[in-house]
Amino acid sequence: MTEQTVLIIDDEPDIRELLEITLLRMGLDTVTAGNVQDALEKIEQYQPNLCLTDMKLPDGNGIDIVRHLQKNYPHIPVAVITAFGSMDTAVEALKAGAYDFVSKPVDLPKLRELIQTALKISGSKHTKHTAKSAEDDAHSSSILGNSAAMQQLKATISKLARSQAPVYIHGESGSGKELVAQQIHLQGSRATAPFIPVNCGAIPENLMESEFFGHKKGSFTGAVSDKQGLFQAAHRGTLFLDEVADLPLTMQVKLLRAIQEGAVKPVGGLEETPVDVRILSATHKSLEHEVAAGHFRQDLYYRLNVIKLKVPPLRERADDISLLADFFLDKIAKRWQMPPIRLSAAARAELQTYPFPGNVRELENVLERASTLCDNNTIQPDDLQLSTTTQTASALSTPQWVRDSPETDKTPTVSDKLPAWNPINEEEERNLIVRALDQTRWNRTKAAELLGMSFRQLRYRIQKYGLDEG
Missing domain, CATH: 3.40.50.2300 (Response regulator)
Structure with a gap:
C-alpha cells in the first residue's frame, strides 16, 4: 500500500x-x-x-x-x-x-x-x-499562445513571479485567470509550497470566517476539534481569491486585517497565528465600479490591487485560436481514445472570425460538442453550431417536463423535447442531462429523444461528466 x-x-x-x-x-x-x-x-x-x-x-x-x-x-x-x-x-x-x-x-x-x-x-x-503527476500537471497547464498579446502576458507573468506583491488579475469569464495565477505561483519561489485556489462566491456567508481562518474546538455547535483555514493551508505558498468581488463587506474587513497583519485568528481563538501567504485575486467584474458603488472596500481594493494584470479575451488574440483548437482536439481524442479529430479549412476559418464571448472555455466546449457531431472525424462549419452559441440563457428556460407539477409523473414523449440543444456552458448542459435522465428513470434512449440528440451524443456526455450509465 x-x-x-x-x-x-x-x-x-x-x-x-x-x-x-x-x-x-x-x-x-x-x-x-x-x-x-x-x-x-x-x-x-x-x-x-x-x-x-x-x-x-x-x-x-x-x-x-x-x-x-x-x-x-x-x-x-x-x-x-x-x-x-x-x-x-x-x-x-x-x-x-x-x-x-x-x-x-x-x-x-x-x-x-x-x-x-x-x-x-x-x-x-x-x-x-504523485509528485511526478503534479509536475506533469504543471507542465500541461502552461499557457498556450504565440500572439503578441500572449507573449506580453507571459513576459509579465515571469516578472511578477519574481515578486511577492499582491496581484489583481482582471479578465472576462473563461479567459484563463486561474491558469495565470497558477503560472505566477509555479514560476516563483513558492512553487514547491501549496497553491490554494478558493472561489469566494461559492462559500456560504455564515461559514466564510471559519473557512478562511479556521476555528477552535467548541467555537460553535459541531466544532468538535480545531480546524485549519485556507490561510494556514496556504502558509508559505499562494492563496488565490477567485471572484473576490463576491465577498460580503463584513468578510472584506476581516480579510483586510489578515492581509495587513500577516496573521489570522481562528474563530473562537484568543491568539493570532502568523501566516506567510502571497495573495493573488481575480474577478470578471470591475473592482473599480464595485468600489464606486459601495460594494467593495476601497482600502481592501488598494491592498489587493498592488499590481493589476489584465488577461486578454480570446477575440483579442485571434491568432491563437487555431493553436488552441488543435490542442483541445488532440486532448479530446486522447481522452476518449478516438482517432485524431481534424478541422476542415472552412471550420477553421469560421472559428477565426467568431468573437467567443465565453473565451477559451467556450472554444473548448464548442469543440467537444462538434467532436460528437462530426462525420469521419472531420469537423465542418455546421458541426460547430456557432450561430446558436450566442443565444442567451433565457432562451433555455426550464422546459415543461422538468417543472414541478402533478402531471409530471408520466414519462415525457419526444414532443416534449427541447427545441434546440445549445446550452451556454458545461454546468447547464450537465444539469439538463441529469434532469432528463432522472425524468426518464435513466432510460438513455428516451432521455436522448427528450433532449433532441442522438444516443451516441448522450453517451459521450454521460462519460464526459462522469455520470453513472447504469
Whole structure:
C-alpha cells in the first residue's frame, strides 16, 4: 500500500469504481466501503489520509462518519458528496467538521483539486508517483499562445513571479485567470509550497470566517476539534481569491486585517497565528465600479490591487485560436481514445472570425460538442453550431417536463423535447442531462429523444461528466 490512502464510502458500486479509477490515476491507494458500519471498521483498520463519503448510506449518512472522524481521528479530513443543489446539507456537513463537499454529478477535475488540497492539509507526504503527476500537471497547464498579446502576458507573468506583491488579475469569464495565477505561483519561489485556489462566491456567508481562518474546538455547535483555514493551508505558498468581488463587506474587513497583519485568528481563538501567504485575486467584474458603488472596500481594493494584470479575451488574440483548437482536439481524442479529430479549412476559418464571448472555455466546449457531431472525424462549419452559441440563457428556460407539477409523473414523449440543444456552458448542459435522465428513470434512449440528440451524443456526455450509465 502507498503512503497515501483514500477511503471511498458509497453504496453504489458504479460510483465507487469511478472514484477508485480517478484516485488510482492520481497515484493514490484506495479502500472502499458500502455503508457506515463497514466504513468505521475500515477507518479503524487503515486510518486513511482522506475519506470521501456519500451523504445517503443504507445504515446512516455521511454526517455520522464526519462526526466519528472529528471525535476519534481529527487529523483525517473528510469530504462529503451531496445531491445537486443540497446546499443546506453541505452546510450541515461543513459545520460538523467536513473539509469540503462536492455535488452530484461529481465534477472529476474539481474533485481531483479538492483531494490534492486536502492531502496537503492532512500533512501527508506525496508519493514519488504523485509528485511526478503534479509536475506533469504543471507542465500541461502552461499557457498556450504565440500572439503578441500572449507573449506580453507571459513576459509579465515571469516578472511578477519574481515578486511577492499582491496581484489583481482582471479578465472576462473563461479567459484563463486561474491558469495565470497558477503560472505566477509555479514560476516563483513558492512553487514547491501549496497553491490554494478558493472561489469566494461559492462559500456560504455564515461559514466564510471559519473557512478562511479556521476555528477552535467548541467555537460553535459541531466544532468538535480545531480546524485549519485556507490561510494556514496556504502558509508559505499562494492563496488565490477567485471572484473576490463576491465577498460580503463584513468578510472584506476581516480579510483586510489578515492581509495587513500577516496573521489570522481562528474563530473562537484568543491568539493570532502568523501566516506567510502571497495573495493573488481575480474577478470578471470591475473592482473599480464595485468600489464606486459601495460594494467593495476601497482600502481592501488598494491592498489587493498592488499590481493589476489584465488577461486578454480570446477575440483579442485571434491568432491563437487555431493553436488552441488543435490542442483541445488532440486532448479530446486522447481522452476518449478516438482517432485524431481534424478541422476542415472552412471550420477553421469560421472559428477565426467568431468573437467567443465565453473565451477559451467556450472554444473548448464548442469543440467537444462538434467532436460528437462530426462525420469521419472531420469537423465542418455546421458541426460547430456557432450561430446558436450566442443565444442567451433565457432562451433555455426550464422546459415543461422538468417543472414541478402533478402531471409530471408520466414519462415525457419526444414532443416534449427541447427545441434546440445549445446550452451556454458545461454546468447547464450537465444539469439538463441529469434532469432528463432522472425524468426518464435513466432510460438513455428516451432521455436522448427528450433532449433532441442522438444516443451516441448522450453517451459521450454521460462519460464526459462522469455520470453513472447504469
